[in-house]
Amino acid sequence: MWNDKLVEWVYDVCSMIAFLLLIAALLVGSILLTTYVAHAHKAPSGMEYDPACCNDRDCAHVTRQKQVPGGVIFYTDLHPDGIDFTYEEIANSKRGKAEFNRKNSTDGLVHVCADNLRTGWDFGEKDAPPSLPAGYYVYCLYLPAGV
Numbered sequence: 001m002w003n004d005k006l007v008e009w010v011y012d013v014c015s016m017i018a019f020l021l022l023i024a025a026l027l028v029g030s031i032l033l034t035t036y037v038a039h040a041h042k043a044p045s046g047m048e049y050d051p052a053c054c055n056d057r058d059c060a061h062v063t064r065q066k067q068v069p070g071g072v073i074f075y076t077d078l079h080p081d082g083i084d085f086t087y088e089e090i091a092n093s094k095r096g097k098a099e100f101n102r103k104n105s106t107d108g109l110v111h112v113c114a115d116n117l118r119t120g121w122d123f124g125e126k127d128a129p130p131s132l133p134a135g136y137y138v139y140c141l142y143l144p145a146g147v
Helices: 001-039 085-094
Strands: 059-061 064-068 070-075 084-088 101-104 111-116 135-145
Touching: 070 085, 084 085, 084 135
Parallel strands: 101 135
Antiparallel strands: 059 111, 064 070, 070 084, 111 135
16 A cells, blocks of 8 residues: 555656656747747858848848949849849838838948749749749848948
């Protein structure tokens, strides 16, 4: 009889420990997931992109730019076709009908956060509505001070 109560007590203690470990694992997992989702990635220079500007993959520093009449085309590793801006669009933080955030670059480089409209992460090119134009939706443009 005494052994039965001891076995029952040990079983209850082990069940409680297992339950507490499960709760702790869920709590730690939730914290890690929240931290990962809220964290934006960094430029090679170490500059952090605003989480509102990128989806942990949409931002890149400009590796090459080409001056064109009335504007500039920015090229990045993520946007090899180039993203064209008129100087007026840059000054007004508005490209076409869509507004974007103009931010200060802390490393002195130009950075673009954009998603390809036809092959964005929301849908593949086959699923894109035919009315959707080719090009990029710009979330943020990081410019050095004084530009």
